[in-house]
Amino acid sequence: MMQAISPGLLKEADAARWLGICPRTLRKLRQDGHIHYILIRTSIRYSLDDLQTYVERARQCPSINEKALPTGGIASPSPTVADFEEARKRRKSGKLG
Numbered sequence: 001m002m003q004a005i006s007p008g009l010l011k012e013a014d015a016a017r018w019l020g021i022c023p024r025t026l027r028k029l030r031q032d033g034h035i036h037y038i039l040i041r042t043s044i045r046y047s048l049d050d051l052q053t054y055v056e057r058a059r060q061c062p063s064i065n066e067k068a069l070p071t072g073g074i075a076s077p078s079p080t081v082a083d084f085e086e087a088r089k090r091r092k093s094g095k096l097g
Helices: 012-019 023-031 048-058 084-093
Strands: 038-040 043-047
Touching: 012 023, 012 043, 012 048, 043 048
Parallel strands: none
Antiparallel strands: 038 043
16 A cells, blocks of 8 residues: 655755755755754654744845945944044154154
8 A cells, every 4th residue: 555745845955956955965954953854764854844943044134224244344443543644644744744
């Protein structure tokens, strides 16, 4: 007797494809406890609900009131702002320093 395959349970390769990641990354997420899975004997399966829950938890929606994260470049060692007008005046007057 043939049993119907549940459309809600995906093999690792199919689950990874659904998430848009490689199977190795999915295994790492599972091993680190970031994504739920179902163990049937020795077969690992993923439910669509669990995959959708993972995506929702991973969603990043920073508040517009939060300080924006730096986008790259070299951070200034101190929070002081250079006064370019003052530097220009010193340069014109011949005073360096």
